[in-house]
Each structure stands twice: as structure tokens, then as C-alpha cells.
Amino acid sequence: ERGSSSFNYGAYHPLETIYQEMDNIVAEYPKIVSKLQIGESYEKRPLYVLKFSTGGKNRPAIWIDAGIHAREWVTQATALWTAKKIASDYEYDPSVNSLLNTMDLFLLVVANPDGYVFSHTENRMWRKTRSKTPGSPCVGVDPNRNWDAGFGGPGASSNPCSDSYHGPSADSEVEVRSVVDFIKSHGNVKAFISIHSYSQLLMFPYGYTCDNIRDRAELDNVARTAANALTSLYGTQYKVGPICSVIYQASGGSIDWSYNYGIKYSFAFELRDTGRHGFLLPADQIIPTARETWMGLKSIFEHVRDHPY
């Protein structure tokens, strides 16, 4: 697999192979794709972001991250397929052209590389980071309970041994802090999309409280349109709504932080997985999952592009 044209996107790969393929995409589409390192994980693995841009200075941007819960492998696989799709569709798909002529796009393909490697080598069901907690035999923090949004509130555990442990303080995890620092230093991010996989949901804030956000009507409308676009391909059914009512109350989540930071278009996807397969979605469903997700993503992109704020 020496180039993105021969890479098998329909298979699960170890971290090194994913990082190599990111380099291949950059090499193949150097005019619009570049790679940035936004930090290092707890175990010193690089955190790489693919930047899709046609130029301009500090254009409004869309942020996408995938795989913050390491074991949800189809998210990292979907993100990689999406990277190739955006790069290869530029100049061919008017929607992608129009987007990239207006905005930049940042894609963090593996948001939790330590957890991802651990899920390949030690424990297939690992979801947390790999940071050590002083005084506890248990390792890791749930990185989607670690953001500065209702930190430590309902739906997060204070027990370091729990799979939803919120960590010692907001942004304590370097993987989270690196994204926060990047978004803050960029200063012009208009959409923040986090990709997970379990039970087919498309959600918007809030999770830490069941109060409605100011923009609920608009975000609900955007999400429903996106979910319909996604469903149109294979009929996969998605539930849409605020995290709190669609799934459960959970504090310290990324899209609550991004919304409160002023990024109106904040969404979280839970990709195709009924639970019958757990997080072990069969490899032959990777590309269908990526394809349908692309329909939903594109629908959100178009709305963000056409509704500057």
C-alpha cells in the first residue's frame, strides 16, 4: 500500500499505517492538503491534523475530529476515507469546490492515538486516554468528559477506574488541551464536528444540562436535513436532538465546550452500529458507513458555508 490509490480503505489499520496514509494523501494532493502537528499525546505520539485549504489567510474554518473514544475504530477509518474523498473530489464536486474556496477544513483523524494503539495491542475495548492518575492503580481518563463544559457534573464519574472518569481537572488530558489550544489560537472556527460510533445519532448541545441552547431550532433543522441526507443512501436510521434528551446527560463533552466557546455549528455523530456488533463493526461496513456519513457531513458543510456569522 504505497499510495492512496491502492490503499485498502475497507480494512482496519494500525496507527502507523493510518499516519502513513495521511502522508500519502498530502503527497498526492499537495495543492489543497497539508499536515499539521497540533501536539503530542500522553505517550508522546504526534497529534496530526489534515488541513484542506485553497489558500487565503485565516479563513473561516470547520473542525472535525474522530476517534476520541479509541475503540470506535470505524470512526478513524471513516475519517481517513473522508480525507481522501475531500481531496479527490476537489475540482470535480461543485459542493466541495465551493466549500474550499470559502473555508478551510481541519480533520483530526485519530484524536486519541494512545488509546487507539492500546486497543490494537492490549485491550480491544479500551476507550480512555492512557494517562496515569496519582494514587490510583487505574489508568486513563474519558477524554469526552474532560472538556471545560459543566466539568465534573452529571454523567461523568469521579472514579479513576470508571470508563467515564472525567479526570482530575478540565483539559487535564493533553489530547483535549491540544485541540482547545489549536481552536483558540485559530480564532475563526465556525463549525465543530466530533465523530463517534454507536447507535446512530446526530446530536447537538447540550449534554451537561438538559436546558435548550439558544440556537436549538436552527441546529435541529440542520441536523435533521443532514440525517435525511445520510439515510438517503442505505436507509440507516438516525435519531436527532440534543445530547441530553437523545442519549443521556453527560458533562464535560467536546461539543458543549465548542458551543459555549462561540462555535454555533457544533455537532456530534454516532455512526452506524446497532450494538449487535459492539464496536467491532465488520470491515465490510467501513466504506458504506463512510459513504453515508459523507452525505450528512456535506449537508452540514453546505449550511455552514451559506450561513456565515
Added chain:
Amino acid sequence: LENFAGDQVLRVEPCNEEQVRLLKELRALEPLQLDFWRFPSYPNEPADVQVPFACLQDVKVFLESRGIKYCVMIEDIQAAVDEERREMYLNQRR
């Protein structure tokens, strides 16, 4: 490598607030080492929980004695992991 032989995933369906509360209590019991894939939230919303083989009986007794409905969603996680590993091996060879 952690072995998940005999671990099951149960889909639990609480039908009222009291059952949701009981599931949240179950979640807090550290010795059981339960991994909730979908956390308990509202009545009639399912919760999915991975239960280590060693605790299966305890958890099932807990649920049954309190009248909480559940079904086995994944019979044996290790079998699923093995299948995935086989697929990855075949892909690498291809």
C-alpha cells in the same frame, strides 16, 4: 492481551425511574468492572453493558431480582474479537 472469553454484552431496558436509578447504582459498583457501552439514562431507553464472565451471574441475579428486563446482545465478545482479527489478517495478506 486481555481476553474477553465468555464476556457478554447485555441490553438492559429499564421501564421506570427506579430501575434507571438501580442501573446507575450498578454502574458505580467498582468490583464488577462493568463497561457501559450505552449508559443508563431514561425509562424505556436501553443501556448496553459489557459484563466480564466472572460477574455474569451476579449481574443477571441483580437484574432479575429487581424485575429489570434484559437480553443478551453479544454472547461472547472474544469470538467477535477473534473474527475481527481474522478479517484483519486476511486483509493484510490480500
